[in-house]
Amino acid sequence: MSFPQKSNGNRILRRVRPRDSSTPPPLIDISVSQVQALDSAAEYYHYQYQLLKDTIEKLGLKDAVYAYMQKNDLTMQDLNDPAVFQRVVDALESVAYSSVLVGTAAVELTLPSSYDLRKQGRVGQIKNQGQCASCVGFSSSSVIESTMMTLGQTLTASPSDIFFCLGTGAAHCATGWNVGDAASKIQSYGFVEDSCFPYPSTALASGQDATCVHSSCSRHMDLQMTLLTGNQGVAMQRVKRNMMTNGAVLTWIVIYASFDTMTSCRNQEDASGNPISAWKLQSTDTTPLGGHAIACVGWNDSLQAWLCQNSWGSSWGNNGFFWIGYGQAGVMGEAYGFF
Template sequence: MKLLPAVLSVLLFTEVGMGFPLFAAPGVSKGVFKRATRYPVDHRIGNNSELIENLSRQIHTDYVNMISGDLFQTILKDVEDYCQAHEIPLSDLVGNRTLTHSIVDGILSSQEVLQGTVVHQTMSSVAKTVSLPKAFDSRKLNWVTPVRDQGSCSSCVAFATAANIESSLLASSKASSVAPVIVSPSDIFFCLGSGDANCNDGWDISVAAADVSSAGYVQEKCFPYHDTQQPCPAKEGCHRRTNIKSTSLFDINDIKHFILKHGAVVTAIVVYEDFYDCCQNDQVYRYRRGALQGGHAIACIGWDDSRNAWLCKNSWSTTWGTNGFFWIAYGECGIMGEVMGYSTK
């Protein structure tokens, strides 16, 4: 088994037309854009669209440059040779960062030529990379709650945050049949975000993360959702849970490992007009045409390196995309330019 083709497959996303499954909206001919159904976007995120897109491209470009570099490939070959010599199947490294790091550390200590800060950082990156599966989907482990509908309110940050918390709780339970906790996005948006978040403009992922980490969350039954601006009600008898913490993530491998362990992350994307009517039949979305509409927050629940894409959960109901889910190309439209992950304490 060789890791090299699987690892280098992510290089394909850097150029359009290199085997990438591009999305074309149904009924759209060349040069003509079909006006699609409008969904709510987050203008607070949209105001930072250029920054988010630049960060997304840079993060993915840095990752591609790293895994295609000579030092990374040299260390990767050393890991493969070590596993072959010691009869360790490379598949045993997937999901086992302890074993992988022990092998990499052994290689590092046995070769004087492999020294220095850069080498140690690359060694760590190799260990993270080879211990990841080529594809992962939290739905297959029953770590994903049903897709919901935010309606006409720009409350996507609250829905994406709730989705991540729900997945993290399911992942931490270690049981496939546990009843999911349904988190109240209304509480996150209208109570924790009171005076800041609003249905017209939206909210910020990082601000929501700080508030949830500090104040916790309540279940949906304590504050049912309606897609209009609401005051925060008195919630007598509702238990506020504070067993959640948030983490900022900046590295592709770290993001994937977080999803692998906790089920999801929250990230922002930039919405263009063709996104409104995209992503049917599990097609991978890449921007083709249409004007900038704003920003959007979604929960990412997996990836597939053979498709060079992230798997995400939206909050525009199950009638959008593929039953409410969608694939988006690596480095596309700001994906992973800003990332927060929620995990249990």
């Protein structure tokens, strides 16, 4: 991938064009150096994960773990018990088989080749951020809703509260916010339901910042945040495990021209909802336009792609969802989960 020439890595990239309903919402302002860092991290994490999986396959470690489990009458469900998991790792660890490789192989046995939280009934509502760069608030609310469903509670979280209250002073319709700060604020200050602070029509239609509404609603203080990336080879394994056990994952991507339309990412699934294609960078995508926060809700190893939820309305993509290739446009270069 090529990037714009720069004399200053902190130069801000900003898509400039009129705002109207026929074009996607404004994007998060990002610097050239941020683009390079996110893109490099995503490619590295995905490469290291595939390298680990190839090594495990070559050594036959999954077969070894499975044989040990059969011999000791253990099930896949048993591997969710930390004590049992450590017992398996300790039993197979040797000079040739490091604890990291054995542990990775054991976890891989529990991961299906494809997963879709939609089919589990654990995805949040498809929403529309309109003409405000409030994608961080919307994607965070979708992740919260998915996590709460996993915990047995169905609700609609307020993206307005996340963006205009938790992000006070930092989040703006013209420039956006960042996913790390949002995840940290949600852990510290909780969230409110959408009825407490509905999305302002002025933000939706004309991209105007709103003043925080301090409602009398009690704040949900249920969730803890975890950074899923940063652990090199096992980062993508951690992302998959989080989706299965806790729900959707919060991440962000770099937007390029081939993605930046209201008609992109359509027809990626067949009539039965099975994926048939995924968005990938095109040869013409040489200039980053900005950042965009999303909630990812599944994967497909055959397609080599993540399933993600957008906030550009249900008419965009595949009823508001889309598939994006592993490591493309910085996806999962930075990712958070709640539990």
